[in-house]
Amino acid sequence: MTTDTLNRRLRALPAVDALLNTAAAAALEKRYGREPLVRALREALNLARQAIRAGGDVPDAASLLNSAANLLSRQAAPTLRPVINATGVILHTNLGRAPLSAAALAAIQDVAVGYATLEYDLEAGQRGHRDRHAERIVCEVTGAEAALVVNNNAAGVLLALLAFARGRGALISRGQLVQIGGGFRVPEVMAQSGATLVEVGTTNRTTLADYEAAIDADSAVILAVHASNFKQIGFTEQPPLADLAALAHRHGLLLVNDLGSGALLDTAAFGLAHEPTVQEALAAGCDLVCFSGDKLLGGPQAGIIVGRADLVAALKKHPLARAVRMDKLGLAGLVATLESYRRGTALADIPVWRMISTPAAVIRRRAMRWRRRIGAGRVIAAESAVGGGSLPGETLPTFALALDVARPDALAAALRAEPLPIIARIQDDSVLLDPRTVLPGQDNALIGSVRRLLAAFQSGS
Numbered sequence: 001m002t003t004d005t006l007n008r009r010l011r012a013l014p015a016v017d018a019l020l021n022t023a024a025a026a027a028l029e030k031r032y033g034r035e036p037l038v039r040a041l042r043e044a045l046n047l048a049r050q051a052i053r054a055g056g057d058v059p060d061a062a063s064l065l066n067s068a069a070n071l072l073s074r075q076a077a078p079t080l081r082p083v084i085n086a087t088g089v090i091l092h093t094n095l096g097r098a099p100l101s102a103a104a105l106a107a108i109q110d111v112a113v114g115y116a117t118l119e120y121d122l123e124a125g126q127r128g129h130r131d132r133h134a135e136r137i138v139c140e141v142t143g144a145e146a147a148l149v150v151n152n153n154a155a156g157v158l159l160a161l162l163a164f165a166r167g168r169g170a171l172i173s174r175g176q177l178v179q180i181g182g183g184f185r186v187p188e189v190m191a192q193s194g195a196t197l198v199e200v201g202t203t204n205r206t207t208l209a210d211y212e213a214a215i216d217a218d219s220a221v222i223l224a225v226h227a228s229n230f231k232q233i234g235f236t237e238q239p240p241l242a243d244l245a246a247l248a249h250r251h252g253l254l255l256v257n258d259l260g261s262g263a264l265l266d267t268a269a270f271g272l273a274h275e276p277t278v279q280e281a282l283a284a285g286c287d288l289v290c291f292s293g294d295k296l297l298g299g300p301q302a303g304i305i306v307g308r309a310d311l312v313a314a315l316k317k318h319p320l321a322r323a324v325r326m327d328k329l330g331l332a333g334l335v336a337t338l339e340s341y342r343r344g345t346a347l348a349d350i351p352v353w354r355m356i357s358t359p360a361a362v363i364r365r366r367a368m369r370w371r372r373r374i375g376a377g378r379v380i381a382a383e384s385a386v387g388g389g390s391l392p393g394e395t396l397p398t399f400a401l402a403l404d405v406a407r408p409d410a411l412a413a414a415l416r417a418e419p420l421p422i423i424a425r426i427q428d429d430s431v432l433l434d435p436r437t438v439l440p441g442q443d444n445a446l447i448g449s450v451r452r453l454l455a456a457f458q459s460g461s
């Protein structure tokens with residue numbers, strides 16, 4: 001192509017103003033705003049110029065507007081979107097951990113749409129404290145003396161170390177110097193808190209005598225960290241919490257327990273291993289116990305610190321408490337979630353516990369219904385997991401719908417590209433959909449998507 005031809009073609013492209021003067025542009029402007037539209041048209045024209053220089057045709061106004069519309073819709077789509085979790089992993093860390101109960105959702109909506117008594121005392125008609133909303137019910141369901149709710153458990157552990165171990169020694173078993181998820185590494189958190197890490201025992205065995213030998217005049221805290229996301233088997237030993245508490249108290253130290261998932265109910269009732277509960281940790285004599293609100297508790301993201309009243313009072317007054325404080329939406333959701341435990345209706349109300357307690361036979365019937373309505377697939381025995389850094393290696397027997405296609409990875413990707421994305425897993429070259437983690441109201445969307453995509457895949461596209 002000569003320079004003349006190229007220039008003629010480039011000049012044949014419409015100007016931004018001309019494109020703006022169309023009905024299609026008016027509709028886009030109404031939907032996305034003037035400035036973003038102008039930017040998208042410029043970008044569409046830039047792309048067209050590159051294509052022309054590469055030997056392509058001159059696009060017409062309609063196709064330029066169409067490409068601007070695609071750019072705009074991609075930019076406007078939030079990256080944080082709801083998905084259907086068909087993986088069978090109940091507390092899926094990447095998918096937002098615990099789905100909330102209807103009551104938690106209603107409570108959040110109630111305080112979100114308007115003003116609320118977040119820091120207001122209605123009786124006195126003056127400033128109140130945000131700390132009081134959750135404390136009483138946390139204490140009631142855990143048996144704790146006092147409680148403080150912060151932004152997440154990582155913040156709770158950090159705050160406890162800052163308040164009670166900064167500039168002093170914190171003892172921890174070498175078997176508990178762990179990493180939780182992406183980047184919460186106990187030794188690094190300890191360093192950030194200004195506590196001196198005192199390693200005790202060995203990776204697999206730490207005895208009470210090891211702890212005792214490590215205590216000196218500088219020691220302030222023994223930190224016990226629950227093995228949330230890994231399992232030690234074989235020649236292993238850790239002293240019971242109660243013995244550790246007695247030792248700590250004999251030497252004037254505090255026992256702080258990072259419990260992680262913070263179960264309030266016994267997982268062993270559902271064929272799982274026993275996950276230590278908050279109540280047990282307190283009964284063993286821990287001075288402070290830290291756990292998450294959005295793991296096995298099944299509520300919103302939160303870090304809950306329970307224990308001795310004088311210690312909790314000091315935490316509330318700590319200069320960094322405000323930096324990690326809980327917001328009103330989380331507080332409302334957490335209190336409503338805990339209300340289900342107080343009423344004794346947690347198994348029925350809280351999605352995480354509904355999923356854990358659903359018998360495999362019920363899941364199998366649901367998978368069979370899916371198969372009937374989809375008209376394809378095999379219902380097979382499979383395993384669901386609790387996930388979310390709790391009960392490592394433990395699974396629940398389940399039934400899943402297995403879809404067999406030539407390219408399972410392509411079907412899984414197509415499921416993720418649906419308007420309401422479906423996250424599946426691939427096992428033995430089949431795409432597996434586990435009903436256990438699919439919310440009751442999501443069946444129709446899932447079935448519609450799978451039917452449509454399977455038809456496309458089986459017709460060979």
Ligand SMILES: *Cc1c(COP(=O)(O)O)cnc(C)c1O
Nearest residue numbers: 152153154180228260261292389
């Ligand atoms: C999950 C977990 C944490 C981190 O809790 P977040 O609520 O995610 O901040 C810390 N410690 C343990 C033992 C955990 O299991």
